[in-house]
Amino acid sequence: MTFPNEEDRLREIKELNEQIQELQSNLMQAQKLSSVGALASSTTHEFNNILTTVINYAKMGLRHQDGKTREKAFEKILAAGQRASKITCGMLSYARQQGNRQEPTDVVQLVKSVMVLVEKDLQMNRVRWQTDFLGHPEANLNTGQIQQVLINLIVNARQAMDEGGQLFITVRSNTEDNWAEISVRDTGSGIPADKLRNIFQPFFTTKEADEQGQGGTGLGLALCKEIIDSHEGRIRVESAQGKGTTFTLKFPLLREIPQIEKAEEMREAG
Numbered sequence: 001m002t003f004p005n006e007e008d009r010l011r012e013i014k015e016l017n018e019q020i021q022e023l024q025s026n027l028m029q030a031q032k033l034s035s036v037g038a039l040a041s042s043t044t045h046e047f048n049n050i051l052t053t054v055i056n057y058a059k060m061g062l063r064h065q066d067g068k069t070r071e072k073a074f075e076k077i078l079a080a081g082q083r084a085s086k087i088t089c090g091m092l093s094y095a096r097q098q099g100n101r102q103e104p105t106d107v108v109q110l111v112k113s114v115m116v117l118v119e120k121d122l123q124m125n126r127v128r129w130q131t132d133f134l135g136h137p138e139a140n141l142n143t144g145q146i147q148q149v150l151i152n153l154i155v156n157a158r159q160a161m162d163e164g165g166q167l168f169i170t171v172r173s174n175t176e177d178n179w180a181e182i183s184v185r186d187t188g189s190g191i192p193a194d195k196l197r198n199i200f201q202p203f204f205t206t207k208e209a210d211e212q213g214q215g216g217t218g219l220g221l222a223l224c225k226e227i228i229d230s231h232e233g234r235i236r237v238e239s240a241q242g243k244g245t246t247f248t249l250k251f252p253l254l255r256e257i258p259q260i261e262k263a264e265e266m267r268e269a270g
């Protein structure tokens with residue numbers, strides 16, 4: 001291709017760059033929807049359970065005339081409805097969030113919002129999980145993107161534990177080196193040393209297609225890396241074959257949220 005002058009060439013480069021950025025953001029959105037897809041079966045299952053609860057307690061309330069039984073029925077129906085609403089709100093807000101804006105974010109709250117989305121999936125796959133909040137850091141984050149990173153890591157961890165296992169998610173404030181840290185540790189298959197250096201490469205996957213033609217795309221970790229880089233963060237992996245894997249995320253620490261502020265927030269939230 002020839003360009004009549006330097007100005008046209010620069011314009012062409014600018015346009016190409018914009019196209020790349022748009023493609024990248026489309027890819028990010030597509031991968032996000034694929035992570036929603038990975039949780040679809042467990043979410044449907046949970047909704048089915050919630051509906052069964054609602055139907056059974058509604059029947060019970062209709063059958064019994066006494067106030068006490070009816071009150072109990074209403075309480076159960078309300079709790080089931082609230083649980084369903086927590087899940088749908090979480091899913092919708094995760095799927096909808098777009099854009100690159102990063103803002104001061106409570107890391108503990110963010111991790112909790114992810115656990116609401118994945119807990120049924122873990123339970124259905126016999127994975128026991130535990131969160132440890134050893135600090136309460138605030139960092140400049142894009143909530144939707146970091147949720148996406150955590151869901152990718154958690155789904156990977158679950159897939160590495162087909163016989164069930166344990167998952168530990170820990171939040172720390174490293175005030176010495178000024179990092180807000182999140183680690184995701186599993187007791188799964190681990191990653192062989194010769195594969196470890198490839199896992200962040202786009203399209204690197206060890207997950208073969210099943211009967212429905214669904215395997216891994218190998219894009220999950222590549223996008224995690226991309227997102228973490230855009231936050232000026234770090235992503236590290238340690239793995240021992242047959243023992244398990246730990247991914248650690250680090251973000252520049254803005255501050256440790258003081259206890260008193262947390263109490264205030266809880267009071268306001270009622």
Ligand SMILES: Nc1ncnc2c1ncn2[C@@H]1O[C@H](COP(=O)(O)OP(=O)(O)OP(=O)(O)O)[C@@H](O)[C@H]1O
Pocket residue numbers: 152156157160186188189190191199204205206207215216217218219220221222245
């Ligand atoms: N927690 C883990 N335990 C063991 N292996 C892992 C773990 N996380 C990632 N891997 C390895 O890294 C590879 C790349 O992971 P990545 O998330 O990028 O793609 P994928 O999971 O294969 O595909 P997709 O994310 O589209 O489902 C995986 O195929 C797997 O071999």
Ligand SMILES: [Mg+2]
Pocket residue numbers: 152155156216220221
């Ligand atoms: Mg993956």
